[in-house]
Amino acid sequence: MVPEPEFESYYGRQILKTPTWKTPDVPLYLFLGGLAGASALLAEGAAITGRPALERVTRVAAAAGAGAGTAALVHDLGRPERFLKMLRVLKVTSPLSVGSFILAPFSGLSAAALASNLTGRLPRLGRLAGLGAAALGPPLASYTAALISNTAVPAWHEAHRELPLVFVGSGATAAGGLALVATPLAENGPARLMAIAGAGIEITAAELLKRRLGMVAEPYEQGRSGLLMKTARAMTAASAALTVVAGRSRALCALAGASYVTASALTRFGIFEAGRVSAEDPKYTVVPQRQRLEQRKAEAAASA
Amino acid sequence: MSNSLFGPLTDVQGDAGYEDHPPRMGFFTDTSVCIGCKACEVACKEWNEVPEDGIALSGMSYDNSRELGADTWRHVAFIEKPLHPTTSDLGLPGMGPPGWQETDAAPGHGDQGAESGESGVRWLMSSDVCKHCTHAACLDVCPTGSLFRTEFGTVVVQPDICNGCGYCVPACPYGVIDLREDDGRAFKCTLCYDRLKDGQQPACAQACPTESIQYGEVSELRERARLRVAELHEQGVDVARLYGADPDDGVGGDGAFFLLLDEPEVYGLPPDPVVTTRDLGSIWRSVGAAAATLLAVGIGSFVGSRR
Numbered sequence: 001m002v003p004e005p006e007f008e009s010y011y012g013r014q015i016l017k018t019p020t021w022k023t024p025d026v027p028l029y030l031f032l033g034g035l036a037g038a039s040a041l042l043a044e045g046a047a048i049t050g051r052p053a054l055e056r057v058t059r060v061a062a063a064a065g066a067g068a069g070t071a072a073l074v075h076d077l078g079r080p081e082r083f084l085k086m087l088r089v090l091k092v093t094s095p096l097s098v099g100s101f102i103l104a105p106f107s108g109l110s111a112a113a114l115a116s117n118l119t120g121r122l123p124r125l126g127r128l129a130g131l132g133a134a135a136l137g138p139p140l141a142s143y144t145a146a147l148i149s150n151t152a153v154p155a156w157h158e159a160h161r162e163l164p165l166v167f168v169g170s171g172a173t174a175a176g177g178l179a180l181v182a183t184p185l186a187e188n189g190p191a192r193l194m195a196i197a198g199a200g201i202e203i204t205a206a207e208l209l210k211r212r213l214g215m216v217a218e219p220y221e222q223g224r225s226g227l228l229m230k231t232a233r234a235m236t237a238a239s240a241a242l243t244v245v246a247g248r249s250r251a252l253c254a255l256a257g258a259s260y261v262t263a264s265a266l267t268r269f270g271i272f273e274a275g276r277v278s279a280e281d282p283k284y285t286v287v288p289q290r291q292r293l294e295q296r297k298a299e300a301a302a303s304a
Numbered sequence: 305m306s307n308s309l310f311g312p313l314t315d316v317q318g319d320a321g322y323e324d325h326p327p328r329m330g331f332f333t334d335t336s337v338c339i340g341c342k343a344c345e346v347a348c349k350e351w352n353e354v355p356e357d358g359i360a361l362s363g364m365s366y367d368n369s370r371e372l373g374a375d376t377w378r379h380v381a382f383i384e385k386p387l388h389p390t391t392s393d394l395g396l397p398g399m400g401p402p403g404w405q406e407t408d409a410a411p412g413h414g415d416q417g418a419e420s421g422e423s424g425v426r427w428l429m430s431s432d433v434c435k436h437c438t439h440a441a442c443l444d445v446c447p448t449g450s451l452f453r454t455e456f457g458t459v460v461v462q463p464d465i466c467n468g469c470g471y472c473v474p475a476c477p478y479g480v481i482d483l484r485e486d487d488g489r490a491f492k493c494t495l496c497y498d499r500l501k502d503g504q505q506p507a508c509a510q511a512c513p514t515e516s517i518q519y520g521e522v523s524e525l526r527e528r529a530r531l532r533v534a535e536l537h538e539q540g541v542d543v544a545r546l547y548g549a550d551p552d553d554g555v556g557g558d559g560a561f562f563l564l565l566d567e568p569e570v571y572g573l574p575p576d577p578v579v580t581t582r583d584l585g586s587i588w589r590s591v592g593a594a595a596a597t598l599l600a601v602g603i604g605s606f607v608g609s610r611r
Contacts, residue, residue: 010381010572011364013371017479020470041602049606078468078488085467089449092588093309093581096471097447138595138602146591150445150580151474157580160587164594172601189609197601279474286569289576 005215007290009282016152016279025076027272029069030144031265033103034171035178036065037141038198040110042175042190044134047127051187054179056117061178062133063114066107066140073103095146102139109133141171148275154216154285155278156271162212165205166271170264172198173236177260180243180253188253192243195260199240202267203233216284219274228270235263310582312551313438316559320453328457329500330559331509331517332525333431334532335571336544338516340366340429344378347511351496352377355484371572372432374484377493378508381571383428430562430571431517433508434459434480434493435548438556439579442472442481442492450490457522457559458495466490477555477577495560522559529563541565547573554578 009015039061046055074083086100110133116126145167149160156163176195180188206229210217219225239259246252278284307313317325348354357375362368365382372379440459443451450465451472461472461481468488472481481492496506504510509519518525526549536544543565548558554577568575 008567008569010383010570013572015479015569015572015574017373017473017476017482019474020483021474038598038602041598042605045602045606049610076470078470078483078490079466082467085448085450085465086469088465089447091444091447091449093444093584094447094471095587096445096469100447134602138598139591141598142591142594145594146587149587150584151471152441152477152479152577152580153474156474157583160583161590164591165597168594168598168601172598176605190605193605193608194601197604201597201601275474282569285574289574290569293576 005283005287007283007286009286013282014280015282015285018276018279019151019153020078021272022076023269023272025072027269028265029072029076030148030167030268030272031170031174032065032069032072033144034141034167034264034268035174035261036062036069036106036110037137037139038168038171038175038194039065039178040106040130040133040137040140042179042194043113044130045190046187047130049190051190054183054187054191057179057182058175059110059114059117059130061175062110062137063107066103066110070103070107093150095143095150099140099143099147102136102143106133106136106140109136138168142168148271151275153275153279154288155213155219156275158213158216158288159209162205162209163271166202166209166267169198169200169202169205170267173202173239173260174198174264177239177257177264180257180260182257185248185250185253191257192253195257196240196243199236199260202236206233216278216288218284219277220270223277225270225273225277228266228273232263232266232270235259235266239263307556309444309584310439310579311556313556316438316457317453317455322453322455325455325457328522328559329495329520330436330457330522330525330561331433331495331506331519332529332549332561332563333433334516334518334529334563335428335430336516336532336536336541336563336565337514338380338429338431339514340380340382340427341513342380343511343513344431344508344517345369345376345380347507348378348493351499351507352494354491372434372478372480372482372492374482374487374491377433377491379432381428381430381432383430383566383570385426385428385566385570387424387426428565428570430564431508431512432571432573433560434495435478435555435561436493436495436559437579438551438559439581440555441475441477441579441581442490444579444581444584445471445475447471454497454500456495456497456500458497458500459559460494460497461490461492463489463491475580477574477579526561529561532563536563554582 039058043058074080091097109129113130116122142164145163148156172194176191179191220229239256242256367382369376369379436458450462466489505519509517533544547564548561551557
């Protein structure tokens with residue numbers, strides 16, 4: 001057990017402000033963005049390789065995920081009627097601005113691709129829209145990590161190298177998982193592979209994150225946020241194992257798929273909650289900054 | 305390297321696109337002469353028509369406004385610190401509350417920070433405010449352009465553009481800006497932008513009876529602050545130090561900086577704040593690598609399951 005570090009504070013109060021982003025709106029959006037982005041990739045692959053059932057399922061997931069995600073984001077705004085102000089400027093310093101310019105076209109293109117797929121009309125334009133959505137899919141699934149990393153919240157900011165990998169891994173398990181639930185065995189091969197690969201990436205990146213961050217990563221391991229993360233990791237690992245042994249069982253594939261999707265959502269809620277904890281405890285603000293100052297002082301003394 | 309995101313920046317307004325502009329204006333808050341009268345809090349509320357934000361006792365000394373926020377743009381912190389004993393405790397009855405020891409702290413501990421009578425308490429008072437950072441994270445992350453850099457080098461929210469996305473709130477390394485609950489938009493100190501445009505000084509600085517809050521050109525205030533610290537050190541107040549005055553710090557220096565008599569965290573300030581956008585390049589590179597990884601996973605999933 002590492003002893004609790006000693007530090008001073010103003011009546012024990014937090015220094016940073018608690019993120020005002022609402023639950024479930026924003027963690028749900030983080031999940032849906034990953035699901036939709038990775039689903040758009042599966043959809044285009046399915047179209048190219050002639051897997052119509054897989055294509056249908058993943059086009060629905062991409063369009064519905066983006067649509068519901070956009071609704072969650074707009075609902076989260078303090079002034080929802082002003083959501084179009086998001087597209088007023090484009091700023092690379094604001095991942096939310098960049099993300100709006102990814103999400104808006106992705107939503108339109110994935111909806112158009114789905115409409116064409118469902119009705120059979122304008123097939124070429126539909127495929128073109130699907131290709132566009134597939135190109136925007138990986139950015140959509142990963143930029144949300146920049147969204148929360150580009151803040152002063154220690155557990156989010158300090159994790160900015162690993163979080164994008166955790167997020168794309170989580171997005172791949174969600175998309176692969178949902179496709180496993182709703183796709184016949186003959187066409188679900190790519191969904192299996194995507195989910196297994198996603199699980200490996202997510203679990204590995206999360207482990208690296210915790211090792212590198214030290215005490216700042218505590219909220220990912222302790223309390224309610226830690227419980228969410230541990231449950232998600234156990235479910236993701238179990239789903240991956242189940243995918244391997246499921247073989248020709250449609251029921252086991254569906255079970256693994258549902259478990260993947262649930263785990264992916266839990267991961268996002270866990271990461272979101274960990275950020276809240278990290279912002280509200282002055283320990284995570286003061287102790288690392290104090291260490292940084294002491295280290296600089298020691299280096300200056302050594303070079304003097 | 306233009307230092308647009310991190311590091312010292314000599315012309316903040318020029319970096320924001322102003323060709324002709326007045327000098328950078330800011331605050332130097334000398335907490336060694338703060339008497340905790342809260343005139344700054346009141347003047348700010350009155351002038352800026354900042355709504356009431358709860359009338360309740362906090363139990364934190366005389367501080368009942370608790371923290372900066374959407375409805376508190378100046379906040380006076382009150383710290384009661386027991387003095388460190390310099391003599392050994394002989395177990396004799398003392399005068400202070402139980403557990404506190406009488407001390408013989410050196411007299412002349414600055415104007416503030418002196419011991420108050422027998423209680424052995426050292427008083428610290430400090431009027432906190434938005435730092436108007438050289439590299440302002442709130443401004444950087446604002447997706448609508450509602451937050452902007454004024455011609456005076458200050459950072460201001462335009463309420464008619466803010467859509468209440470809340471990104472500025474966790475971005476601020478000082479925990480200054482927040483959303484107003486019933487309104488939904490973000491609010492913070494404007495350094496009285498309206499008054500500055502009329503050649504007036506901000507309401508808090510004008511109301512301060514001890515000149516603890518000094519308003520002026522940032523370059524001149526920095527010089528004044530250095531002289532004041534030297535003066536205090538000469539008087540034996542070796543705990544005096546500047547906070548936010550160094551252009552080489554994590555936010556490129558603050559437009560509103562402080563003279564403190566203890567560590568920043570004692571006042572509820574972060575000891576070594578860094579603007580999040582210092583790591584913007586690393587953040588986007590990691591996102592790019594992750595996106596490429598997902599694309600590879602997508603392609604691999606189909607290549608690997610060829611029938």
